[in-house]
Amino acid sequence: MAQDTKKDKKKKKNSMISQLKQIFAFTYAEDKTLPWYLAAAFFIPVVIAIACGFIFTFGWLSWIMTVVLGIMVGTLLAMMTLTRRSDNVGYRKMDGRPGASAAVLTNISKAGFDFPQDPIWIDPKTKDAIWRGTGRSGVFLIGEGDYSRIMKAMSRQEEEIHRVTRGSAIPIYKISVGHGDKQVPLEKLQKTVIRKKVKLTATELEQLKGRLNTLQKRQNALNMPKGMDPTKVHVSRKALRGK
Structure with missing residues (x-):
């Protein structure tokens, strides 16, 4: 021994x-x-x-x-x-690679944060993409692409979320990743998300996830196979480090 x-x-x-x-x-x-x-x-x-x-x-x-x-x-x-x-x-x-936001956010393991690697929306032409995550601070919509286009797309997603969270005061944060005046640089994305104030209890967060899962089942625009991302937007930080 x-x-x-x-x-x-x-x-x-x-x-x-x-x-x-x-x-x-x-x-x-x-x-x-x-x-x-x-x-x-x-x-x-x-x-x-x-x-x-x-x-x-x-x-x-x-x-x-x-x-x-x-x-x-x-x-x-x-x-x-x-x-x-x-x-x-x-x-x-x-920075600048498709899926970089997801690679950064999936590393968050505190305060109940959950950011899937697969985007909930992608523009087939421009490759603009949106990821939706949750945490005890609320719902996060993270967008990559042209600021004006991505904000319009996130506003549509926000309306969909409001439909399943109607009657609640759950915050929805829209964050565009990039180097523009109103965008958040990739290196500051994780801190920006973590610093949001806690608004939900663990029970409320689970209820929120259930409602969003129901919403996701309705959204068949992309028709993605479960667990797959046909645009190959996933970027692994471990792979970049040679691990």
């Missing part, structure tokens, strides 16, 4: 190291300044810890503990820096 436990720990450690190497390679390919940022994030806390030992004339034990703390803080900051810059590279790679 002890040997199996050691083997499991070793596998997890190797797996973590392998993942970090992949994330570093993925990020460094697009961000050549990454090593400098990682070095600064790690060494600045360590240098500060060493300097504090000399300034405040700590004893050897206190000085060693302070340096160890500096190393731990530096490691944490370096990990955070790597994650953030890797995310930035991922967003840049996905």
Whole structure:
């Protein structure tokens, strides 16, 4: 049993190291300044810890503990820096690609958020697309494409939603993803969604999902097979990182 436990720990450690190497390679390919940022994030806390030992004339034990703390803080900051810059590279790679919004939003796992990968509406000619998601904040309509066209299409979807939620005050948020004045950039989309105030209880959210599922069954304009997206709009962030 002890040997199996050691083997499991070793596998997890190797797996973590392998993942970090992949994330570093993925990020460094697009961000050549990454090593400098990682070095600064790690060494600045360590240098500060060493300097504090000399300034405040700590004893050897206190000085060693302070340096160890500096190393731990530096490691944490370096990990955070790597994650953030890797995310930035991922967003840049996905930006403008069909389905990027869905790839970002399906990663949300808090406050009951649910964003399916398949769009609820697509314009066959322009490839403008709309995704509908739910959360305890309300209903979200996320659009990709020309702002004026996508807002008109989302307004039609909003009317359909109002028909099945009539009599309630459930908020419906319409968000157009892009770089226009009234649009939300891809890298800010997740934060924009999460920051909305909670309006529904868990029970109310389940009732809302049931009504929207009923609505979806009625909407046969696209005639999509279940679980499929014929326009291939899904973009996987893990795939972009080489995982």
